Amino acid sequence: MSAPLLRVETLHVWFELAGGGELHAVRGIDFELAVGERFGLVGESGCGKTTAILALMGLLPPNASVAGRVVLDGEDILARGEDSVSPHRWRDIAMVFQGAMNAFNPVRRIGDQIVEPMELHRVAEGKEAHRRAAELLELVGIARNRIESYPHELSGGMRQRAAIAMALACKPKLVLADEPTTALDVMVQAQILNLLVSLSEELGLALVLVTHDLPVVAQTCGRTAVMYAGRIAEAGPLDALYHDPRHPYTRLLFATTPDLFEQREVVSIPGVPPRLDREPAGCAFAPRCDSAFAPCASVTPRALIVGDGRTAECHLNDPAARAAS
């Protein structure tokens, strides 16, 4: 088997809080991605998924600390902090930010902003860079002459396409897309997702798609990880997670999503995610879990292999924990 393009190993992120103390936002996550693979990171707001991908890009604020390894094409890009990640940012690993309006400088032309990472990494300069920027706009379905437009002159869908063009500027191997279709209407959302899938297939681009929206992952990704309270609760092929969830949170998350083809009640998950400025005792999902049993309140579940390419962090999958209860 060939080596993965990306390997995230025991990634932790803490934020130092202004009033003292720490918020442990990402609590030791692991995942891998093959060349050209599309992988979803799903979960409720505040589960740590955006923080995790900002750590991969080295774009966390100064009050953040990171531990663990992010191995891209065999190189640990976090090993020496900014010195080791900056040569890869935009060149090998690029990002489509949540809310394209925020991704662009409102007083600079779209074309100039797409050219910037190319010139920074000496991929192309001057006229050649502008020619490539126009080509990229065309590739994502925007007329070449829009290279002269300012962000406010584009519709929401066009801005999101332009943000994808910017992410592709240096021909990266991996694109991280953070809620790329939030705030777009369903038609434009479908167009953007189709665009991401076709670009991934045409260019051999690997994609990590961060979203709270399971149908978005279902449309785009083969494998997914479900995050909860900074951990990966369950990971594996999307089909397997849907048909045979091995973590109650995964089951409930799917149950919150309406299904046109299946007559079933749509539920909501009771309660709220835990605060991350204190370590939860036992399983972080226990206060909301409808399957909790004796060990859940005091023993933290570990990741267990629960099938081909599947892991889940839940005592229900541990025969020893079940037998002891």
Ligand code: SF4
């Ligand atoms: Fe529920 Fe216990 Fe599994 Fe946590 S470990 S998800 S509380 S059954």
